[in-house]
Amino acid sequence: MTRVDFDKYEEFYAKRTFGMRSSVMRDLMAITARPDIISLAGGLPNTESFPAKTLAQVTHEVSINGSAAALQYGPTDGFEETKRNIARVMAEENTVADPDDIIVTSGGQQGIDLVTRVLVNPGDVIIAEAPTYPGAIPSFCSFEADVIQVPLDDEGIRTDLLTREVERLAEAGTKPKFIYLIPDFHNPAGVCISLDRRVEIVALAKKHELIIVEDNPYGQLRFEGERLPTLYSLDKDDNVIYVSTFSKIISPGIRLGWMVAPAPLLAKFNLGKQAADLCPSTLAQKIVNQYFKEFRWQDYVETVTLLYQSRRDAMLAALEEFFPAESSWTHPEGGFYIWVTLPDYLDTVDLLALAIEEQKVAFVPGSGAWVDGSGANHMRLSFSTVSEELIAEGIERIGKIIREQMDLYRALKGSE
């Protein structure tokens, strides 16, 4: 009798990879890329509105005047010029960042990975919002963190519950390695942490000597309302690591982001980055820096923000019209996403299967935003990618499925 091993490398895999799993959701999500499906799933920036001539011009300039440097390795933490441009971007959010405190990364995703890689031992606690950015979860799990998620509401993370959790850990003689937050236009929830709560969070970090990781890819995409100060700018005690990216303000394809952190942490992140990929793309940096030289970078952000705003409006109007009264959703003042809450007997992974099969429409099931797979009655809808007409059409189709399932459930429950 033989024990069959399909994967002949099974004995070689590191323990930490056992968290990596294939899932129904991943396979369903692969289907959402089909052209006949209206996908409100992926949070893809609208790269069609980035002027092709602009890209051609800056790329041309980089190629003709300095191709050798553009094609060469660069410093691990990025060029000084890139860091200065990053500081300019952060200044737009009233945040002063010293270029010496900046590392240029390969996308914001690498920031999350580096922080986790440098700080987390197996079993260490990370506190995150509930829901949290689904893309952070594999990183946290692959370093075997114990992720505790704290609920959020319309004003962002519940600071009362966060405080309680931190105090509970303190009583047990421990503390989280870091608290991972997306304070602006949260992915997936769409909400912002209110000013009061930001102040509380910074105070909590000071009191207990905690590290906050502020992940802010969407902060520049505000449609209305007042800009809120970044946690990084409110903190005066070097407790905040700031992670961001050019993905939504220039392009995700260039794979450039950054981290801002106090010097000792930065040194470790630098070592981690060097080990990971030696340096951020020199070519991408040269292109971005040339873009900053020749053009007003805010122009594209302003254009695309108006576009996202009208798409958000289309989605909100469609939700009002087509979704049942028993559902609710967030009203984001910026960003890409609306977060929907359905009656708790509905499972949005199942609903997604139905939506793809019967109505050719897709969304992101909420359970991907929890480490333990809860959140089954939520869905994330993205308004960044698709036109207003298709948004309305897509919401109508999803609404239909939800209503049908609710009717069915009533029949399944009967009168009790």
Added chain:
Amino acid sequence: MSKKTIAVLKGGRSLERNISLKSGARVEKALREQGYSVEGIDVDESLVKQLKDLKPDAAFIAMHGRSGEDGTVQELLDILNIPYTGSDVLPSIRCMDKVLSKHSFIADGIPTPPFYAFNRDAFQELGAVDTMPIIGKELGFPIVVKPAAQGSALGIRFAHTVSEMPAALISAFSFDNKVLLEKYVKGTELAVSILGKEPRALPIVEVRPKTDYFDFESRYTMGKADYLVPAEIPEAVASEAAELSLRVFSSLGCSGFGRVDVMMDESGGLQVLEINTIPGFTETSLLPMAAQAVGIGFNDLVEEILLCALEA
């Protein structure tokens, strides 16, 4: 003699599309290595046109689920007079629908767990909800709630009490308009693969999922289930399982190949859960595993299945 041209049909629109693409790719590679001229087709609305242009000597169907396993594509191939692998239209229809196949099992005296089946109308128009307490008493808990026609364990839920039934049902109804409520059999899961023009049972694979049951995740993620072949069961039970499976295969009119899923309960009794007429050909699939155990490599397996069609 010139090479035979084989069309490998894969992909399509079912929820098992990705699994089908993997199966299809492996089958294509195997057939090319065996010397056939192979055209892989990710099926869509141009399928019939493509087949008319290509005029293949046979079609190897590597589609799973809706349209591929339920007689739909088989019917089209019959019309086009293209020989194809696996079972014909009627057995495909009967095997895809667990309700139909279980009724056939019962009619033929083949042991299968007791069950009840409903479509949405039964609940929405006839008040079937009021039979739930009766069903709970008759079948006992836990009850397995599953869509009648969906592969890869999608939409399967357990209800441990009457109050858990609505949630389990609504999940299953997300995958099909007809669902089964079946008595749960605790025991050992056995996969009996059948192969050949003269059908024979291949060594039985025992599946030991590392999760609670053999769900989607454990089927398609390496390392999530342990497989033992031949199964660690008494010789007599293994023979009985093989014989039972061959009976199922022939009484439902199947041909070429297939896989019968059987539960061995804690007292060694056998119950047939279902029969699959196009089991998977991926790296974690059970049919190729069973074939390997008797020295039939993947390429030879694929070719034997093809020859059943070509020589029919």
